[in-house]
Amino acid sequence: MIKPNEAGMKVYKEANCVGCHKWHGDGGGGYGGAALSLRATALTKEQIMEVVRCGRPNTGMPYFNRDAYAAKECYGVGREELGESAPMAGPRFLRPREIEAVVDYVLAEIRGKAEPNYADCTAFFGDSSRMCQHYRPAGAEAGATDAAGRPIGR
Template sequence: MRVTRLATTIAVGSAMAATAAAAGAQEDYSYARRLYLDKAQCSYCHGWAGDGAGEGQSNGGAANLRQSRLNRAQLVTTILCGRPGTAMPHFDELAYSDKRCYGMTEADVGKLKPSLPPGSTLQPREAEAIADYVLAKFVGRGAITRAECEESFGKGARACSDQPAKTP
């Protein structure tokens, strides 16, 4: 009798865990998306879909984040510290003021020091939220879809009419 009740408890418990996991898959990325598009303006260089197609005025050559092989920690570091010698800016305002970035100070990094971003600088937790967004929405995705576009700009958005309704 007791054994049966225990088994039931376990079964109910794991069903709840499964529901929680399914809810997790539906996680709301609207906060991180706003950081990516508006506050940090990653999209200025990387494009709204992370494919590297930024605005015409940007310096170009931004990485295609959909093909990135970086893990979460590496993404966070790249965002906060930028990439020395490239146009990828540092979003931590205090990067290179001490050794927090790649163990390098301003003197160490010299003229390879990444620039400040065109948008706002970020707190570490904001960079983490963006890294999660990049992993969930860009990395490993193939061609950009209309569904994905409407997720960013709203259903029926004119900006999305060029996107294929389905991935070819």
């Protein structure tokens, strides 16, 4: 059985949240522009879920709910009212449980966290990923763990 955070991480990867928010959630440049930092967001769970479902008009944040603007369920407006400022669809639509899973992942693993480190990176990519070399603490050898078996740098 997949743990809730694992399910959310899977959606985060598959829905290409990493394309703009990056693996660490700190944002930066992406295909839609400069994404906001999920680490620094003050949005509530409900607000983040609305943003994932509906996207953000006038930004590069796409919507992931197939019916986002069909019945004015997003921000009280329809697609025709938004015109050119309407968000584009995400790379794939998400089911409600997938939206909740990815939001739970953001809240548990990203929001409010300090700067990304080696342990964060290996939790996302795996212990053998070369992506994490940049975050390895000076003098730490590959595969080194602390007394609890966590990668050094946590």
